[in-house]
Amino acid sequence: METTRTVDVAVIGGGIMGTSVIRELSRYAISSLLIEKEAEVGWGTTKANSGIVHAGFHDKPGSNKAKYCVAGNALYPQLCEELDVNFRQNGIFMVARDEEEVAILEEYLRRGEENQVPEVRILSREEALELEPNLSSNTKAALEAPSGGVVAPFELAAALMENAIDNGAQLLTEAAVQNIDWDGSWFTITTSQGTISARYVVNAAGLFADEIAKMIGDTSFVITPRKGEEYLMDKTAGSLVSHTIFPVPNKLTKGILVIPTVDGNLMIGPTGDNIELRDDLATTMDGFQRIFSGVASLVEGINPGKVIAPFAGVRAASDRGDFILESSPVNAHMIHVAGMESPGLTAAPAIALDAVKLLQDNGLALVPKDSFNPKRRPMVRFHTLSREEQAELIAAEPLYGRMICRCETVTEAEIIDAIQRGARTLDGVKFRVRAGAGRCQGGFCMPMVIQILARELGISVQAVTKRGGQTYQIKAKAKDYLVEEVVR
Numbered sequence: 001m002e003t004t005r006t007v008d009v010a011v012i013g014g015g016i017m018g019t020s021v022i023r024e025l026s027r028y029a030i031s032s033l034l035i036e037k038e039a040e041v042g043w044g045t046t047k048a049n050s051g052i053v054h055a056g057f058h059d060k061p062g063s064n065k066a067k068y069c070v071a072g073n074a075l076y077p078q079l080c081e082e083l084d085v086n087f088r089q090n091g092i093f094m095v096a097r098d099e100e101e102v103a104i105l106e107e108y109l110r111r112g113e114e115n116q117v118p119e120v121r122i123l124s125r126e127e128a129l130e131l132e133p134n135l136s137s138n139t140k141a142a143l144e145a146p147s148g149g150v151v152a153p154f155e156l157a158a159a160l161m162e163n164a165i166d167n168g169a170q171l172l173t174e175a176a177v178q179n180i181d182w183d184g185s186w187f188t189i190t191t192s193q194g195t196i197s198a199r200y201v202v203n204a205a206g207l208f209a210d211e212i213a214k215m216i217g218d219t220s221f222v223i224t225p226r227k228g229e230e231y232l233m234d235k236t237a238g239s240l241v242s243h244t245i246f247p248v249p250n251k252l253t254k255g256i257l258v259i260p261t262v263d264g265n266l267m268i269g270p271t272g273d274n275i276e277l278r279d280d281l282a283t284t285m286d287g288f289q290r291i292f293s294g295v296a297s298l299v300e301g302i303n304p305g306k307v308i309a310p311f312a313g314v315r316a317a318s319d320r321g322d323f324i325l326e327s328s329p330v331n332a333h334m335i336h337v338a339g340m341e342s343p344g345l346t347a348a349p350a351i352a353l354d355a356v357k358l359l360q361d362n363g364l365a366l367v368p369k370d371s372f373n374p375k376r377r378p379m380v381r382f383h384t385l386s387r388e389e390q391a392e393l394i395a396a397e398p399l400y401g402r403m404i405c406r407c408e409t410v411t412e413a414e415i416i417d418a419i420q421r422g423a424r425t426l427d428g429v430k431f432r433v434r435a436g437a438g439r440c441q442g443g444f445c446m447p448m449v450i451q452i453l454a455r456e457l458g459i460s461v462q463a464v465t466k467r468g469g470q471t472y473q474i475k476a477k478a479k480d481y482l483v484e485e486v487v488r
Contacts, residue, residue, distance in 0.1 A: 007031040007170070009359065010189055010198035012177055012212055014041035016049070016153055016345050017337045018204035019160035020352035026167035028356075028366040033198070034161065034169065035191060037176040039468025040428045042157030044206045046345070047431070048281075048313020049153040050230065050259055050270060052244055054343035055092050055145030057112030057120055058254055064323035066115045068347035068354075073147055075349040082374045083159040085151065086262045092148030093128065094246040095298055097138045101248045105143045108248075112145060120145045134240050134299050148244055150262045153345050154431040162421050163376045167369070172196070173424075174468055177205070180215040182331060200359055201334045207278045207316045209324075209338035218330040221338060222319040225278045228253075228270025229287035230313070233306040234439055237266040245298050254342060256294030258302070263434065268295045268302065275314070283310040308439055315341040325351055325358070332362045379433075380417065383409035404452070405445040407438020415449060419456045427467045429453065450474060 009025055011018045014036030025032040038044065053076050059066035080087035096102040105122055112120035121144055128142035129135055135142075165171060175193035180201070182188075189196040205212045210223040238260060247255040253272030261267050271287045288310070295302050318324055318339025328334040335358050337351060344351075360366050382390060382400060394401040399413035410433050418432040426442070426449060429435050435449055436442030442449070450473060454461045465471040 004195045004197055005033060005170070005172075006197040007033045008198065008364065009033075009200045009202060010035055010187070010196050011202040011204055012189070013044070013204035013206055013209070014038070014157070014161065014171075014173070015044050015046040015204065015206050016042065016157050016160075016348045017206070017340050017351065018202070019157045019164070020348040021202050021204060021337065021355050022169050023160045023164040023167075024352045024356045026164040026169040027368055027372045029369050030364070030366065032164075032169045033196060034164070034171050035175050035177060035189065035196065036171070036173045037192075039174055039425050039465070040158070040422070041161045041171070041173070042154040042431065043427070043467065045313055045315055045340075046153045046157050048228070048230070048311055049345050050257065050267065051150050051153050051261060052092075052257075052259060052343075052345070053087070053089075053149035053151055054346040055112070055120065055148040056115045056117045056343075056346075057094075057108050057143065057145055058249065059111070059115065059343070061111060061114040064325060065343060065347070066111075068323060068350045069343040070115050070117060071350035072343075072347040073149075076149060076151070076346075079349050080151065080156070083156070083163055083376045084378045085156050085159045087149055087151045088262050089147065089149040090260060091144060091146040091243045092246060093132060093135075093243045094143040094248060095128070095135060095139055096141045096143075096248060097136065097297060098140060102141045104248050105141055108143055112143070117145055118147050132241050132243060132245070134301055135245070136297055136300055138297060144243075150244065150260065151345070152262050152431075158422065158428075158432055159376055163374070165422075166376070167372050177212060177215070180212070182216060182333075187333070199333065200362070200364055202337060202355060202359070203328075203334055204337040206340070207314055209316065209336065213328065213334075213336060213338075216328065216330050216334060218328045218334070220329050221324055221336070223339065224317045224319065225275050225280070226315045226317045226341065227273050227275045227280055228313055228315060229283050229291065230267055230269030230311055231288070231291060231307045232261075232309040232311070233266040233268065233302075234308050235264045237303065237306040238264045240266055240301055241299055247294065247298055256291050258295050258299045263437070265308075266302075266306070268292070270313070274317075278314060280314065281312045283312050287312075309441055317341045323347065323351070325354060327358060327362055335359060335362075380414060382411045382414060404448050405435035405438065407440055407444070408434040410435040410445075412452060415452050416456060419453065424453075424457065425465050425467055425471075426450065426453070426473065446473070
């Protein structure tokens with residue numbers, strides 16, 4: 001167990017909210033630490049997020065969701081450019097399939113206009129089909145919002161944390177928070193990796209934010225877990241649509257969608273079901289049937305045979321039905337960033353700005369650092385380069401010529417770079433550079449990635465995990481059956 005660390009601000013939770021906040025804090029001459037119970041950041045709700053950067057027409061005018069969605073959307077282009085994260089502003093369609101739904105589009109158009117969503121408009125059936133010819137023949141009209149986009153949420157969370165560390169922030173992983181005490185001036189946060197003393201705490205613990213609040217006697221909100229199942233399809237299906245396709249929503253969710261991912265796949269889902277267990281990530285036949293039935297009425301030609309990975313995520317819905325961004329009524333030195341269901345990913349950059357302002361309003365002195373660098377060291381994405389550029393890279397570093405993941409065209413040099421940036425697990429590598437994210441889902445490259453991780457981290461192959469904890473992939477006698485050892 002580690003000895004006590006002392007910081008000005010401790011951020012609890014390493015999802016998109018916590019990493020956005022810690023990166024904003026790293027702009028200032030203070031000490032800050034992010035505490036995450038998983039082996040790497042972005043592995044809770046963020047990992048299973050649909051990756052949609054919403055436009056803002058869904059949300060009720062005057063709500064926190066409406067305010068922060070539109071503000072966050074506007075920050076995405078610059079943020080992703082600074083962090084060298086893939087972001088594509090592909091636009092959003094909400095499709096009406098009968099006359100009753102056409103009337104509902106008018107209501108969402110009014111919401112969009114009131115929320116100041118740029119260039120939102122309603123397209124006729126002919127206009128919609130001209131832009132998206134694979135829409136269902138039942139299409140009557142569509143609401144278009146060009147400002148909508150897609151991003152890889154886990155990549156963004158990792159990039160935010162990496163940039164924050166480069167600017168002086170600290171990270172403590174595999175550190176479940178067990179208790180929080182307050183002595184009138186300092187919090188003492190007891191974790192599975194030691195204790196942290198902090199003057200302020202940002203509670204960005206997602207599904208467990210209400211449990212963190214209870215540790216200081218705060219019962220001002222309740223989190224209800226809401227599960228969504230999704231299906232990732234092969235890149236051969238990725239060009240079926242270019243916009244993110246929404247149905248007219250129901251009272252509980254925005255509906256089952258067709259989503260072109262930033263990496264060229266197609267994703268469909270999610271479902272939306274309130275559940276009891278906060279760690280229930282099982283996929284079901286019922287979910288599969290509901291999703292494929294739902295998307296069939298939106299887009300034609302979606303083939304279940306193209307599915308390469310089913311998964312589920314659990315959203316942190318609050319009993320207030322809106323984002324919670326406030327000082328705790330029990331102790332103003334704790335800031336709650338909670339109830340961040342959709343469109344939380346979109347809102348995160350804007351919420352982080354106001355979370356930091358709340359800390360300042362509550363007495364935290366914030367002096368900007370002259371040394372703050374908003375830019376992350378650029379990633380080398382070998383598959384995006386020309387043959388000439390690839391040849392130059394290989395000449396300078398031969399490991400760019402060693403292909404590890406054939407599905408996604410990921411080289412050994414890229415995997416080493418991911419490890420140097422913070423990857424400690426198979427999933428950490430996968431989410432940063434996509435080794436194992438392709439059609440075979442790691443069937444070919446996983447043994448080699450395990451060996452590279454072991455070599456670079458100075459551990460045995462038996463000690464390499466998929467996602468931390470006890471998720472070991474190699475038994476003691478299995479090393480004999482691996483491909484020949486990768487020697488650097």
